Amino acid sequence: MTPFKTGWEKFLMLTLEKTAFWVVEFLGVVLGLTLVFGGLWLLFLGGSPFYLLAGIAIIAISFGLFKRAAYALYTALGLLAVSVLWALWEVGFDFWQLVPRLLAFIIIALIVTALARRLFQKDGRPAFPRVVANSLGVVLLGSLVAFIVGMFFPHPTVVAESSGPAPVIQPQAGQDSGNDWPAWGRSTAGNRFAQFDQINKSNVKNLKVAWTYRTGDLAIDGSEYQVTPIKIDNTMYLCTPLNKVIALDAVTGKELWRFDxxxxxxxxxxxxxxxxxxxxxxxxxxxxxxxxxxxxxxxxxxxxxxxxxxxxxxxxxxxxxxxxxxxxxxxxxxxxxxxxxxxxxxxxxxxxxxxxxxxxxxxxxxxxxxxxxxxxxxxxxxxxxxxxxxxxxxxxxxxxxxxxxxxxxxxxxxxxxxxxxxxxxxxxxxxxxxxxxxxxxxxxxxxxxxxxxxxxxxxxxxxxxxxxxxxxxxxxxxxxxxxxxxxxxxxxxxxxxxxxxxxxxxxxLPGKDGTTTPVIIQLTKRGEVFVLDRRDxxxxxxxxxxKVPTDGMPGMRISPTQPFSAISIGTTPFKESDMWGGTILDQLYCRIQFKQMRWKGEFTPLSDKQRTLIYPSYYGGSNWGGGAIDASTGTLIVNDIRMAQWGRFIKQDEAKRIGLKPSAEGEYSEQIGTPWGVERSMFVSPLGVPCFKPPFGTMTAIDLATGKTKWQVPMGSIQDAPVHGIVPGVRIPLGMPTMGGPLVTKGGLTFFHGTLDYYVRALDNDTGTELWRARLPVGGQGAPMSYIGKDGKQYVVVVVGGATRTGTNANRGDYVMAYTLP
CATH class of the missing domain: 2.40.128.630 (Lipocalin)
Structure with a gap:
């Protein structure tokens, strides 16, 4: 090898090394200053001092790298250690809350460790011996990989204590409807329970598409498929968003007639x-x-x-x-x-x-x-x-x-x-x-x-x-x-x-004394589950x-108290540490926004002076899709939405002046005939992700005899949910807002397809574990239904026309899909 070549290689390596240091130093200063200024703002609002201290530490790391000083590495490791302690103190072992709190500091420590051989103490010794630095790098890299791998697994909010089947207390449940699905909620009781067990936990993995039918009415221009079909004898009936009624053969999917x-x-x-x-x-x-x-x-x-x-x-x-x-x-x-x-x-x-x-x-x-x-x-x-x-x-x-x-x-x-x-x-x-x-x-x-x-x-x-x-x-x-x-x-x-x-x-509802009470179970957007005697x-x-806050606008009618049930889903009041974000920066942003809003708990009245947090949101909790009950075991199954919003009153003239466009469902409502319009929106970070902790949608099982939550799991992944027009394409089961409702069967299964990703799923009724998943052509919003066809086979049917409220005509459909065992 010639001296020229060796010299050239050394020059190239030194140049690359210097460039790497410059890039890391520059990004570190930018990140550090952002955290310092944002941290000062948050501290001024009465929030956590951690972000300010973290920003100062990152700036110190950047200057240490500039001087090739060993303290850069020591500071990076110290920052990581402090962030771990801080995160565990704030949120415990909640995986998704740890991600934005720790990931950035793991990466910083890993990068600085990789540069450790160029960092020296005052006496000229390296920051760490090579073996120690390499071992530390392996540990940090392993931690990073563990976090990334963990993103691809669901993290239940409530883990089932037992995987054993719930005891059957009403063996005849569901049999009044025979092999059919004669009403929207299967029966007029609205329980969405089918007593069929031909498809069960042991064989649901074998489900295949039996037939697919397309209605011809695409869910475009404001149309949405939210229909649950009914089935009488051997005919299935459904309607399209344009109110056309269609009859299909329940075994073959062949169209029998349609009426417009x-x-x-x-x-x-x-x-x-x-x-x-x-x-x-x-x-x-x-x-x-x-x-x-x-x-x-x-x-x-x-x-x-x-x-x-x-x-x-x-x-x-x-x-x-x-x-x-x-x-x-x-x-x-x-x-x-x-x-x-x-x-x-x-x-x-x-x-x-x-x-x-x-x-x-x-x-x-x-x-x-x-x-x-x-x-x-x-x-x-x-x-x-x-x-x-x-x-x-x-x-x-x-x-x-x-x-x-x-x-x-x-x-x-x-x-x-x-x-x-x-x-x-x-x-x-x-x-x-x-x-x-x-x-x-x-x-x-x-x-x-x-x-x-x-x-x-x-x-x-x-x-x-x-x-x-x-x-x-x-x-x-x-x-x-x-x-x-x-x-x-x-x-x-x-x-x-x-x-x-x-x-x-x-x-x-069975009682401990052997009697039963006829009850009505009402789900609400507030996430409260009211269980009343339906006789009185x-x-x-x-x-x-x-007691709830009452400091509203003059003229508002505000009750000093509100009813809260002993059973509720996703209603824990927000605090600053519940603010989330995909990164440490938008988490800081969300905490600042939260501290600037009015929030004294649920029912905090809107104001014209500042934005008010609205949680639970007016989308839910539980929306029109409702829940289901395994009537044989008394287990209530509920999907919910967890999206915070904000709102503020604004004069109609002022809204017009600044260019807000009025609509019933959009971000500004005029409310003509009242003193105020209302501006409102989702509470999201600059990245377009919710500003509060995941999951944003769950499936929950509640034992009605005790009121205890048996399990609660996140529903849906980010795979098909666009953020600023970008579709992630990776199935990370964060738990996304849901629509529609579940179907529960005596086969021990809960079927659901109202997620923002394009799947129909079957969950284990006893644990919430996903046992089967099938890809759909587009997203769905309704609720599945099930029946026994004249061929003696059990079918599960979903209607899919697109995920909820995408605002475009892209990824829309008109599919009716039936699944059965081969």
């Missing part, structure tokens, strides 16, 4: 088209008194129908559905042709009896109707936060054969009167509405539905006393008359759009009324 009600596009439903399910009625099983004479429906829409009067014997079995332009309709379950004896040629106009406000389409229906004992029970959705004067939240019951209006319950009359108003009169505007699906107890003859609040959601100073009485309530009425038996408020006063939206779950509405699981 010709949805009228309005200003409101143009960007909000959903159909979550349909109902079913067999009128041949109804007693004579249930069959009322047909009456004209004044003002009913003249819908385009397929034929004139149906032949004799038609419409014995009926599919009942509603539309986003406020019509209720029925078609023959065997042919798909309109039931001409229902309403006006198959249609009832649900705008009758409402004020003129809904002419712009602000009243519409999205959820499956309840069909029970010859009655169709429906509520309606109104636009939130746009204006006062929205239409009534009236809940109505119609005769299932004729479409005659049997009763009408609205908050302005409450328990006093549920008789329909005479033609030409209007139900009181902007009363709390019900936009989900009701539940029904045939033994008691009572139907149960949850309500929201009087719109607008965030300013409540102008609400009627009767609206406050029924805000976010559970109401029990007679299915035949609509007469109210009781109601229970899940919030004494609502300032945050905490509509109670999920279908109530009915269950007979009295709490069975204790409810405590706690």
């Amino acid at each position: 009600p010709k949805l009228r596009i309005t200003d409101s439903n143009r960007g909000w088209k959903r159909c979550r399910g349909v109902g079913y009625a067999d009128t041949s099983t109804l007693p004579p008194e249930a069959l009322q004479p047909a009456t004209d429906q004044t003002g009913a829409d003249q819908a385009v129908t397929q034929d004139a009067s149906p032949p004799s014997g038609a419409c014995r079995k009926r599919i009942v559905s509603n539309t986003n332009d406020a019509r209720l309709f029925e078609v023959d379950a065997e042919t798909g042709k309109p039931c001409e004896d229902f309403g006006d040629h198959g249609f009832v106009n649900l705008l009758d009896g409402l004020t003129d406000a809904p002419e712009n389409g602000s009243y519409y229906l999205t959820s499956a109707p309840l069909v029970a004992d010859g009655v169709i029970m429906v509520g309606g959705k109104i636009n939130d936060n746009i204006s006062v004067g929205e239409p009534s939240g009236v809940v109505r019951g119609f005769d299932v054969r004729t479409g005659k209006l049997l009763w009408a319950w609205d908050a302005s009359r409450g328990a006093k009167d549920s008789t329909p108003l005479p033609p030409g009169e209007h139900y009181a505007p902007q009363t709390p509405n019900f936009w989900g699906t009701a539940a029904y107890d045939p033994k008691l003859g009572l139907a149960y539905f949850p309500t929201g609040n009087q719109t607008p959601d965030f300013w409540n100073g102008d609400r009627f006393p009767y609206s406050d009485e029924y805000t976010d309530a559970i109401v029990a009425v007679e299915i035949k008359t609509g007469k109210e038996h009781w109601h229970f408020r899940t919030a004494n006063n609502d300032q945050f759009d905490y509509d109670v939206t999920s279908q109530p779950i009915l269950y007979d 509405g009295k709490p069975v699981i204790p409810v405590e009324y706690r």
Whole structure:
């Protein structure tokens, strides 16, 4: 080897080494200064001093590297040691909270250790002997690898104490529905429980796609597939976001018929088209008194129908559905042709009896109707936060054969009167509405539905006393008359759009003395799980009324107490150490933002002076998808959302001046007719990730007999969730916000596909462990369902049209997919 070549190599190595030092020194100074200035800001706000001290230490490390001084290495190792102690003191061994607190300091220590052979003490000795430095490097590299590997495994929030099966306490549970799935929640009890065990823990890994059907209605331009199909005999029925009803062969997936009600596009439903399910009625099983004479429906829409009067014997079995332009309709379950004896040629106009406000389409229906004992029970959705004067939240019951209006319950009359108003009169505007699906107890003859609040959601100073009485309530009425038996408020006063939206779950709760109590289980956006005696509405699981902040804006109606159940999910109050972020820097950012917000716990009122943290958020907790219960063991299964938000009041003129665009669902709501608009948004870091600790969505199992959480696991990964338009593409099971609901089977399985990544999963009911996962073409939002086909095989079906609220037409679909064992 020539001296020239050897010299050149030495020069090149020295140059690379110097460059490496310069880069590390520069990045260190930048990181250190950022932490120092951010740390000073946080300290000024009363926050943790750690970031300031860490920033000073990193600057010292950078200067030590510049001087090639050994103290750079000692400081880096000291900083890592202190960060470990600090992190364990703040968050214990919570894996995801340790990541941003330790990862940066592990990397810094690793880099400085790699440069250790060029760092010297004052007497010229190296910082560490080579063997020690190399060993230390291996340990640090191993720690880094361990953190990275740990990201690819789920980290349960609550680990199951036992993997053994829960004892069966109701062996006959679920058998009342036979091999079918006859209602949106499988039965009118809304338990989403199927007693089938052909697919079970031991063989679920063998599930394969049996058939795939595409509806032809892509979930684009504001459409979302949130439907759970029903199955009667050997036919499956579902609806598309455009309210088309489709019948499929349950074994082959072959289309049998479809009916198009010709949805009228309005200003409101143009960007909000959903159909979550349909109902079913067999009128041949109804007693004579249930069959009322047909009456004209004044003002009913003249819908385009397929034929004139149906032949004799038609419409014995009926599919009942509603539309986003406020019509209720029925078609023959065997042919798909309109039931001409229902309403006006198959249609009832649900705008009758409402004020003129809904002419712009602000009243519409999205959820499956309840069909029970010859009655169709429906509520309606109104636009939130746009204006006062929205239409009534009236809940109505119609005769299932004729479409005659049997009763009408609205908050302005409450328990006093549920008789329909005479033609030409209007139900009181902007009363709390019900936009989900009701539940029904045939033994008691009572139907149960949850309500929201009087719109607008965030300013409540102008609400009627009767609206406050029924805000976010559970109401029990007679299915035949609509007469109210009781109601229970899940919030004494609502300032945050905490509509109670999920279908109530009915269950007979065994007692220690051998008796059973008929209960209603109501999930809420607040994450509170209320368990009441469904005979009288009295709490069975204790409810405590706690003091909440009341320092709201002048004119606001704020209750000093709010109800809290002894069972809740994801409701632990925030503190500064709960702030998260993908890196140490955006964690610091989130802590600063948190300290600058108003937050005195749940129900902290909004202000016009500073942003107020809203947690739980108005998306949930539990949203419309609801939960499920293993009715054979008494185990409640619930998916939840954990997203914090912020809001502040702003004058409408000021919002217009700074360019905020008003909408019902966006980041600014005008609330016309009130003193204030409201600006709101998700609480996220500059990287676009939530500013609070994971998981952001979980699946939880609760033993209702004890109220104890059996297990809680994160649901979903970041794989398909874009952040600033970038899709990670790696399956890191952080636990993401969920939508839709679970399906529980006697095979010991919970099925779910409402995650932000494109998978359907099966979990072990006893531990929450994922036993099976299958890739979907796009994301899903509804709830799975299951049945036994005429071939004797158990099927699990999901409908997928895209993950929730992506805001684009990309990655959208129209798939109905059935799985079975080979």
